[in-house]
Amino acid sequence: MSKKNRLGLPRGIRDISPDKYELYLWLLDRFRAICNKYNYKVMEPATLEFFETLSLKSGPDIANEIYEFKDKADRHLGLRFDLTVGLTRYVTSHPELPKPIRLAAYSVQWRYDEPQFGRYRSFYAWDIEIYGGNEIYSSAEVILLVDKLLKSIGLKHYEIRISDRRLVENVIKYFSPNGNVPAIMRALDKWGKIDKSEIISLINRAGGDNIDDMLSLLFESKESDFLSIINKFGGKILEKVYAILKDDLSVDRVRLDPSIVRGLDYYDGIVFEVKSKKGVEIGSIVGGGSFSKLVSLFGGDMNAFGAAGGVERLLLALEKEGVKIDLKKPPLVLVIPLEEELITYSIKLSEKLRDLSNARIESPVLYRSLKKYLQYANKITADYVIFIGKAEASTGKIKLRDMNKRMEYTVSIEEAAEILSKEKD
RNA sequence: GCCGCGGUAGCUCAGCUUGGCAGAGCGCUCGGCUGUGGACCGAGAGGUCGAGGGUUCAAGUCCCUCCCGCGGCCCCA
Numbered sequence: 001m002s003k004k005n006r007l008g009l010p011r012g013i014r015d016i017s018p019d020k021y022e023l024y025l026w027l028l029d030r031f032r033a034i035c036n037k038y039n040y041k042v043m044e045p046a047t048l049e050f051f052e053t054l055s056l057k058s059g060p061d062i063a064n065e066i067y068e069f070k071d072k073a074d075r076h077l078g079l080r081f082d083l084t085v086g087l088t089r090y091v092t093s094h095p096e097l098p099k100p101i102r103l104a105a106y107s108v109q110w111r112y113d114e115p116q117f118g119r120y121r122s123f124y125a126w127d128i129e130i131y132g133g134n135e136i137y138s139s140a141e142v143i144l145l146v147d148k149l150l151k152s153i154g155l156k157h158y159e160i161r162i163s164d165r166r167l168v169e170n171v172i173k174y175f176s177p178n179g180n181v182p183a184i185m186r187a188l189d190k191w192g193k194i195d196k197s198e199i200i201s202l203i204n205r206a207g208g209d210n211i212d213d214m215l216s217l218l219f220e221s222k223e224s225d226f227l228s229i230i231n232k233f234g235g236k237i238l239e240k241v242y243a244i245l246k247d248d249l250s251v252d253r254v255r256l257d258p259s260i261v262r263g264l265d266y267y268d269g270i271v272f273e274v275k276s277k278k279g280v281e282i283g284s285i286v287g288g289g290s291f292s293k294l295v296s297l298f299g300g301d302m303n304a305f306g307a308a309g310g311v312e313r314l315l316l317a318l319e320k321e322g323v324k325i326d327l328k329k330p331p332l333v334l335v336i337p338l339e340e341e342l343i344t345y346s347i348k349l350s351e352k353l354r355d356l357s358n359a360r361i362e363s364p365v366l367y368r369s370l371k372k373y374l375q376y377a378n379k380i381t382a383d384y385v386i387f388i389g390k391a392e393a394s395t396g397k398i399k400l401r402d403m404n405k406r407m408e409y410t411v412s413i414e415e416a417a418e419i420l421s422k423e424k425d
Numbered sequence: 426g427c428c429g430c431g432g433u434a435g436c437u438c439a440g441c442u443u444g445g446c447a448g449a450g451c452g453c454u455c456g457g458c459u460g461u462g463g464a465c466c467g468a469g470a471g472g473u474c475g476a477g478g479g480u481u482c483a484a485g486u487c488c489c490u491c492c493c494g495c496g497g498c499c500c501c502a
Contacts, residue, residue, distance in 0.1 A: 008475085008493060064426075065500065082502085109502085114426080116496055125502060283501070310502030338460055374462035389460060403462075 012121025045086025099132030129306035161257035191259035356417035
């Protein structure tokens with residue numbers, strides 16, 4: 001602590017402290033459990049790709065939004081900005097894989113954005129994909145799985161909103177045959193986020209016509225009317241997916257919402273988003289959809305449907321809802337030698353206790369006063385300490401102190417192990 | 426890439442308006458006598474005031490550039 005040693009980090013990049021990382025691992029455990037149940041294989045796609053591969057998703061403009069650079073051999077590379085591209089490259093370069101292919105990933109990715117609330121330049125995401133299924137059933141399964149995941153981590157206030165880009169596109173073309181479809185879509189995507197009048201002026205600028213009629217059809221119809229209207233615009237697939245989720249699988253969180261178009265690029269069919277109703281300001285916590293076109297850009301020919309979500313945002317949403325995350329850990333024990341010569345004996349004894357119980361045990365790596373050791377025990381919130389003095393070493397018994405109850409027991413190692421194996425309350 | 430607000434001890438911050446000796450609380454280390462802890466009491470260590478440049482007799486304080494943080498836009502997780 002004597003010398004100043006202040007090393008910075010690049011913008012938007014940070015350490016994840018042990019406390020925080022425990023939450024990431026807890027979420028990973030939940031995610032893996034669900035993946036196992038539905039037999040999605042978890043893998044780690046490549047972190048670094050050729051820029052050309054990454055730009056297949058969104059065009060060369062993606063360069064502004066990602067980490068992209070030349071390596072020493074002048075190769076144009078980029079850090080992955082999502083997990084889907086890597087998984088899709090993996091699948092299309094392994095045509096021998098039996099279909100349908102269910103894959104998942106949980107890892108870090110990078111984006112060259114300005115950092116702001118809930119957003120960093122490197123962040124964790126989870127991702128699941130089905131390749132080679134039928135769009136209707138794949139989307140129903142993926143959305144079901146998303147619902148299960150959110151339920152299993154204790155999230156309560158969320159809505160799954162689904163739509164179909166083809167349907168929305170047809171509606172736009174019907175009302176505005178000469179309009180700029182992507183621009184109008186982007187405007188529709190803002191429904192509920194900005195004023196209706198601003199949306200209208202955005203659509204106006206994109207050459208849209210009959211704007212009021214279009215908006216009221218998309219956003220102000222009753223659900224029953226809406227279902228009959230969408231058939232006219234090619235909404236059969238959406239209707240079917242909705243029915244499976246709602247009626248057959250009882251996913252009651254699902255809603256039809258044509259403002260969900262997932263902005264731009266590679267989605268081309270059913271799309272969906274999950275929003276936390278208690279944390280609108282962190283945007284959507286899960287997004288996904290059908291992306292067969294991306295697969296074909298990679299040289300494959302099959303439907304693909306997936307979902308992905310930001311780990312940080314999901315944890316923020318849980319925090320916002322006040323969900324208590326139970327990290328259930330066995331008791332923490334600190335073994336304290338009362339004489340310097342007893343350190344080795346203490347280490348040996350710690351090892352024995354680790355074999356006999358499931359407790360977390362810290363053995364000594366230095367000698368210091370008993371007072372210091374007890375203060376340290378408080379700081380690491382040890383549940384128990386074990387004193388090893390001359391008397392204990394000679395009898396083979398140990399003195400176990402319950403730090404909360406301030407009680408001490410002189411017991412055999414086996415008896416101590418039994419006490420320590422009880423769940424912490 | 427653009428806009429706003431910040432950056433002073435390990436942490437949270439005061440000092441900046443109006444230039445004049447570097448501060449507080451918490452934390453840390455040591456001690457309150459040697460096999461019993463948290464709140465107590467005493468002492469101490471710890472700072473190129475984010476970095477570089479400029480103005481000035483003199484800059485933490487005023488000016489410029491850059492970096493980093495927190496937010497907003499764009500885009501998105």
